[in-house]
Every structure is written in C-alpha cells, then in structure tokens.
Amino acid sequence: MTHPLIPQIIDLATPIVEEMGLDVVEVVFQTNKRPPVLRVDIRNPASDTSLNDCEQVSRALEAVLDETAIMPGAYVLEISSPGISRYLNSERDFIAFKGFEVNIATNPPYKDKKEWRGRLQGRDEKAVYLNRKGRAIAIPCAVITKVQLAD
Template sequence: MGNNIVGNVEQIITPKLVELGIELVDIQYTREGGRWFLRIFIDKPTGIGLDDCQLVSESIDPLLDEYDPIPHAYTLEVSSPGLDRPLKKPADFARFINENIKLTTYVPVEGRRRFKGRIIAADDNSVHLDVQGSNIVLTMEQIASARLSPEF
C-alpha cells in the first residue's frame, strides 16, 4: 500500500514542483506513534528555505485534497533533505561530483557493502568513487542507498 501511495503522490505533485522550479528529492509515507505522515523532501540549486517549504505545502495540499491518494488522515510535512541528502537518481550522483558520500550496496562488492568516498564520475549506469585512493565502480543496480556525507 505504501509504495503505491508514494508513486501516486509523486505523479500528482511532480508537475507542480517542476512549475515552481523545485526538485523532488524523496517522498516518505510512514506511520509513527499511531499517526500517518507524508513527508516530501525538496531541493533547488540555491538551497531550500522555510518560505520554499511553505510555498510547496500550500501548492500541493489542494492537489492532494483533490486527487485524494491517501484514504485516511495524515500529516503533510515538506522540508529540505538536509546536508546529508539522499542520492537516488543518476542525475543526483552527476550533480554532486567531487562530493563525499556514504553508499550501501545490495550485495558485497570487493568484499564489502558499505563505502565512503568521493564521487569522481557518474552517468546513467554507474558511479565512480574514490575510496581512499582506489577507484570503485558501482552500477546503479548495485546501489541500495546513498547519501551525501559532508565534512566540516
């Protein structure tokens, strides 16, 4: 049920986000403490502020009411993905070339599933990481999850 709802919500809100010049980073639909939450994570090249979150919330709330993809009460939350934003699409990896990431694979690659390194190249099919001086190439199909890992 959750994945279908996420897919439906994505189809409903994406055209509005594109119109607003906002990137959809992720959608989470989850139950916590007996309450349902629909979390929309957004970004744009100049970063996301509170005004952007409010604008998106006010823009998509009527669409969600009209199409009613969720059959019960829920709380809508719109926010920035944070400094450790997830990387999900090939374009995400390409956008953040030269940035540090933490990445997990579905199955071991070179004897391990967790990698921390710098993106040195990315295309529609693969990501090249510099992991402590070694070039590791992973296909998109191998990647279970990836997040930016900013260093301060």
C-alpha cells in the same frame, strides 16, 4: 516497500513543485504514525531551499490532495528539504555532488566489502566511480544498495 499511493502522489506533486522552479526529491508515507504522515522532500536547484518554498508547496499540494481525495482519512502533510546528509538517487544528485565524499553500501559484498568510502567521480548505467586515496574504483550498480553523502 513503497506505499501504493506514492506514485499517484508523485504524479500530483511533481507538476506543482516544478511550476515553482523546485524539484521533488522524495515522497514518504509513514502509515505507522497516527495520524499518518505524508512527507514530501523538495529541493530548490537555484539556491538553498527556503521555508517560503516549503510553505508554498504545502499550500498548493494540500489543496490538490484535498480536491482529489486520494488520501485515506486524516493525515499530516510535511514539506521539507532533504538536507545534505541524504542519499544520492538521481542523475542530478550524482552530478551535483561529484568530488564529495560518499559512503556506498553493497549487497552482496563487492570485493569482500559491504561498505565503501571515497570521493564521488561519477556514475553511469554500469557503475558508480570513486576515488579512494588516488585509486579509481568502479562499483557495479547491480550490487549497490545505497549511496549517501559522508558526514
């Protein structure tokens, strides 16, 4: 379940990050840690995400979060790059990683399988398309729980 502050944080972070030519990939608020950790994953679409990118976003976002005071009490702000072993969510992800090996989890099972692996061919509103050993497979979006780059 998503923390109720996440949409507000995304609304605050997105214009800051986009002004720097970067993308917000994911925002997670880990309230089970003391102090809680707010992690914002960013990506530089033009090149590898650098430490400098993370530092700039951290400074700018920290100032806005402090100014708006939406964070309840003390927290740790982490800005990071999601790396390549991550989940595919956005249309941009599916375009950028076309041709890469992916793992797809389904629930309920699709054609009696919960796990699928193949080369990503694309995605539309109905399905994610894989190439498995030369055969095209369309897995309905309605049963997909996650799509992740394969190791």
